[in-house]
Every structure is written in C-alpha cells, then in structure tokens.
Amino acid sequence: MRTRFMLLLFVLLIASCFAVPLRLSSEVGIHTDAWKTRMEGFTKETGIEVDIQQFPYANYLDQLMLGYTSGRVEIDVPYISMLWYPALSIANYIYPISDIPGYEKINEADIPGIRNAKLNGKTYIVPYMNELGGIIYRKDLFEDPVEKANFLNKYGYELLPPQTLEQYRDVAEFFNRPPDLYGVTMMGRRSIFLATHFMQRLWAKGGALLDMNMRPIFNSEAGVEALEEVKYMFQFANPAAMNYDFQEALNEFISGRSAMAEVWTTGMFYVEDESRSSIVGKAGFVGFPRPEEKLGEKLPMLYISWGFSVSSSAPDKEAALEWLLYVTETKNEVEAAPTGNIPARFSALNSPELAESFPWIGDFASAMENCIPTPIVPLIPEGGSIVSGIIAPAVSEFLAGTKTAEKALDDAVKEVDRLMRDGGYY
Numbered sequence: 001m002r003t004r005f006m007l008l009l010f011v012l013l014i015a016s017c018f019a020v021p022l023r024l025s026s027e028v029g030i031h032t033d034a035w036k037t038r039m040e041g042f043t044k045e046t047g048i049e050v051d052i053q054q055f056p057y058a059n060y061l062d063q064l065m066l067g068y069t070s071g072r073v074e075i076d077v078p079y080i081s082m083l084w085y086p087a088l089s090i091a092n093y094i095y096p097i098s099d100i101p102g103y104e105k106i107n108e109a110d111i112p113g114i115r116n117a118k119l120n121g122k123t124y125i126v127p128y129m130n131e132l133g134g135i136i137y138r139k140d141l142f143e144d145p146v147e148k149a150n151f152l153n154k155y156g157y158e159l160l161p162p163q164t165l166e167q168y169r170d171v172a173e174f175f176n177r178p179p180d181l182y183g184v185t186m187m188g189r190r191s192i193f194l195a196t197h198f199m200q201r202l203w204a205k206g207g208a209l210l211d212m213n214m215r216p217i218f219n220s221e222a223g224v225e226a227l228e229e230v231k232y233m234f235q236f237a238n239p240a241a242m243n244y245d246f247q248e249a250l251n252e253f254i255s256g257r258s259a260m261a262e263v264w265t266t267g268m269f270y271v272e273d274e275s276r277s278s279i280v281g282k283a284g285f286v287g288f289p290r291p292e293e294k295l296g297e298k299l300p301m302l303y304i305s306w307g308f309s310v311s312s313s314a315p316d317k318e319a320a321l322e323w324l325l326y327v328t329e330t331k332n333e334v335e336a337a338p339t340g341n342i343p344a345r346f347s348a349l350n351s352p353e354l355a356e357s358f359p360w361i362g363d364f365a366s367a368m369e370n371c372i373p374t375p376i377v378p379l380i381p382e383g384g385s386i387v388s389g390i391i392a393p394a395v396s397e398f399l400a401g402t403k404t405a406e407k408a409l410d411d412a413v414k415e416v417d418r419l420m421r422d423g424g425y426y
Helices: 002-018 030-036 039-046 057-070 085-090 145-155 165-175 192-204 221-234 239-243 246-254 267-271 317-327 330-339 352-357 361-369 383-400 405-422
Strands: 022-027 050-055 077-081 126-138 260-264 283-287 299-308 371-375
Touching: 022 057, 022 317, 030 126, 030 330, 039 050, 039 317, 050 057, 057 077, 077 085, 077 317, 126 267, 126 361, 126 371, 145 165, 165 221, 165 260, 192 221, 192 299, 192 383, 221 383, 221 405, 239 246, 246 260, 246 267, 260 267, 267 283, 283 361, 299 317, 317 330, 330 352, 352 361, 361 371, 383 405
Parallel strands: 022 050, 022 077, 299 371
Antiparallel strands: 077 299, 126 260, 126 283, 126 299
16 A cells, blocks of 8 residues: 555655646736736746746737747736737737637626627627726825916816817816926827727717628718817827827826826826836826717727737646636736736726725726727738738828818728728728
8 A cells, every 4th residue: 555655645646746827928028027926826826837938029919929820838827908809819829818718707897898809799708907098196286276276267167087079178278377387298200099089089979980781981070070179188198198108198197297097097007107207196097088078988998908818729727717717816816906907807806905095997998898899900811911000000190280180081091991991801
C-alpha cells in the first residue's frame, strides 16, 4: 500500500512539474495593472498557474498577429481592445467564449457593453474596462458661489454640469476667459480624436454613421448640424487646441487652464494623479450632453472597452473560462479598480465601496445606464478607415474653411460608400 501511495505521489509531483500555466497577454497600461492584482488570488483559489506577457500598446496587436499567422501561438487569453475582436474572430484566431461550457455564469445582463462583443450571436470578448465619452469639468468652478451667481444673472438658470447641448454652449462661453482660462478643451488635430467631437454630436441629435444596410448616412441634417456645432464650440477653446490630441488636451485640463474638457472617463485618472495634476479632487464627469428635446432618450454615446478573449488554439478553454469568471467577478472588479480601472459590470459600478475611491463613479454609472454604448469605430474591418481615414479629414477640412459642412460630409459619404462597395457589403 505504501509503495502504491508513494508511486501516486511521485506521478502527481511529476505532473505538476510539467503543468502548463494559463498564458495571458496584454498591452502595458493601468487597467492591466488593475487586473494583474487578481492573478495571485486566482491561483490560490483554483490551483491554476498563470503567466503574462505584456507589450507596448503601439506594437501589441502586431505581436498578436505575428503569433496567430505563424501558427506559433503562445497566448491562451489575450486581453484586447474591443475594436480588434471582429477581425480576430473572422480569421478564427479567437474562440467564441459563449461556446465554452459554463459560460452562462458570466451573467451578460450585468455588463452594459456586452452587445458590442457579439458576432453572429456568439460572444468573443468579455469586457473588463470600459469608459464613455463625455465632459470632465472643474467642480471647484461650478460650485463657486460667485460663479454661480454670475451665471444665473447672465443666463437665467443655475450653473450645473451640462446635460444639454444648449447648456454646454452657455457654460463654455461663460468660462471662456483667455489666456488664463478657456471654456472647454477640445482635440483639433486631424485624427480619430477630432472625429469623436463630430460623432458624439451626430449621435446626440439622433443621427448615425451607417444605416441597417451598412450604407453611410452621416451627411444628414443631423450630421450637418453636428459638424457646425463642433466649429462653434472651438471658439471657446484655446487656439492651440486645433493641434491637440488626447494627451495634450488632458495636460491642458489638469493644469487648470480650462473649465471643461471633451474627452472620456480615463481623464479622471489623470485628474487624480498628484504627480501631474494641479486640480486633484476638483473634477467630475458627466456623460455627453444632448439636445434638450432628447433628454430622457437612450442615445448612442462613445464607448471604449478592453476585455478578455480566448485563443482558438488554447489547449484548456475551461481553465481560460475559470480566469474570466474570476477576474470579472464583481468583488474582484471592485477591489482591482483603484489601481486604475473603470469596471465593466453594473454591479461593480454601483458598489458603495467603489464610490469611496471614485466619487464620480455614480455619474458615470448613470450615464452608462442611460445610453447605448457605441464603439469609437464601426465593428467591421473597415471601421478604422471610415473614422480615421475619411471622417476625421472631412471634419478638419470644414474647420479649416476649405469646404462647407455639406460638401465635406457629402464627399466623405461618397468615399465611405466606395469603400463599402469594394468590401462587398452591397
């Protein structure tokens, strides 16, 4: 009996020596730093070892594709941008997670952005980090009694974070006091960031980039109004903002040189960074405003997300699902968030514990509950080209005065139509 026991113990020991850990990958970033804090607890709870490879964001996708196309896949669970999964799933590089037995434990109803994670009815990515486009604003200015009295006297209503586009215009005008303070910080460099200013207004006015048949329709009346409103708001921004991208816009805001910044929720982490920000504890977030007549409607709002997928070649997909279940559990999302993440679950966003770390999270959760989370580009292979390569230049041409709003959008629609025809959509 003792000999048999020793033999069994020896076999188990040898097996443990050759056990292959679950291999994770990610870019280098603060939301990755957040979920990395869960790795040790996962191993203790499940006995499954995990390893991680991290790459700079600039070449992370290239590294993934190199492994997938070469057939030498060394990653079981890639943590990826939601924008990447359609191409990866079409190429069969990642596996439909919803096909793994036990997936129903994920509880999709608790994840507001999950509808963007599906292709042909199957789920390919489980969101972990999410954020919305909106307005980060200076609470100290908005709550100042003198500013409130002056605003009420000038505009006839109370100074509050803007809920409507009409209020947004008034507040930007009121606080625009160059060169020391600007009404709003915007991103004018010809890039995807500039395109978001147009798309947010297009969606807020009830417009869309593509219709149900994938035909471009953003040269609508709503599109023209949206484009003209972008130009209108730039008059309350620093003239230098015409060359700003995301990072430069955040730098201006956290240095205290603007009352508002039209970015997305990540900006709040920069606000609270004591090593860089001069307005720590002095800012809040509100979802992107809409026309007064559309208050109360669920409308698209810019949505950015990263999450976990599973490689088709992963040898143990059940172990991969175990990791997804663990890391996206409400308790673990809440505990990891202060390291640098905005959780993707409603139950985490509405957690009292999280509100202690992020006083602004309630406003974010409210915005998420009352919008249709909409990715920064259409989730098709041509999505990036549509937004960065066609819409952003159109917005830039209008702002530069080389085209009217109608001409800029009509020309852009023709380009998108040609791109979609070449792609075989119709």
